[in-house]
Amino acid sequence: xxxxxxxxxxxxxxxxxxxxxxxxxxxxxxxxxxxxxxxxxxxxxxxxxxxxxxxxxxxxxxxxxxxxxxxxxxxxxxxxxxxxxxxxxxxxxxxxxxxxxxxxxxxxxxxxxxxxxxxxxxxxxxxxxxxxxxxxxx
Numbered sequence: 001x002x003x004x005x006x007x008x009x010x011x012x013x014x015x016x017x018x019x020x021x022x023x024x025x026x027x028x029x030x031x032x033x034x035x036x037x038x039x040x041x042x043x044x045x046x047x048x049x050x051x052x053x054x055x056x057x058x059x060x061x062x063x064x065x066x067x068x069x070x071x072x073x074x075x076x077x078x079x080x081x082x083x084x085x086x087x088x089x090x091x092x093x094x095x096x097x098x099x100x101x102x103x104x105x106x107x108x109x110x111x112x113x114x115x116x117x118x119x120x121x122x123x124x125x126x127x128x129x130x131x132x133x134x135x136x137x138x
């Protein structure tokens with residue numbers, strides 16, 4: 001398993017784990033709180049680094065990985081079902097920000113991607129990153 005940590009503006013750490021057929025977002029166990037919702041705000045350079053890293057590990061985790069727009073509920077990353085915790089998790093993507101509603105308050109696991117959900121996540125993330133780069137150039 002590969003692991004990399006990305007630190008948000010406020011010091012919150014997003015842990016990105018990858019293995020064959022899965023990419024998992026977790027929060028630092030020492031930063032857990034009593035809230036289901038966790039928001040990661042990033043400097044643009046860190047957000048771009050997160051995008052690049054997630055794209056690389058996605059290509060390592062899945063064969064024929066191709067970012068594409070979500071065309072069904074199963075492909076939309078907004079909601080996912082966590083079998084281990086028998087509950088749903090949610091992911092919101094905005095400019096320089098990830099907001100994640102974790103499936104279980106007592107767990108540091110935030111979100112586990114399958115191939116199709118990651119393809120649509122990378123597709124949307126790339127649009128945000130490309131736009132942020134254009135804004136910086138102007």
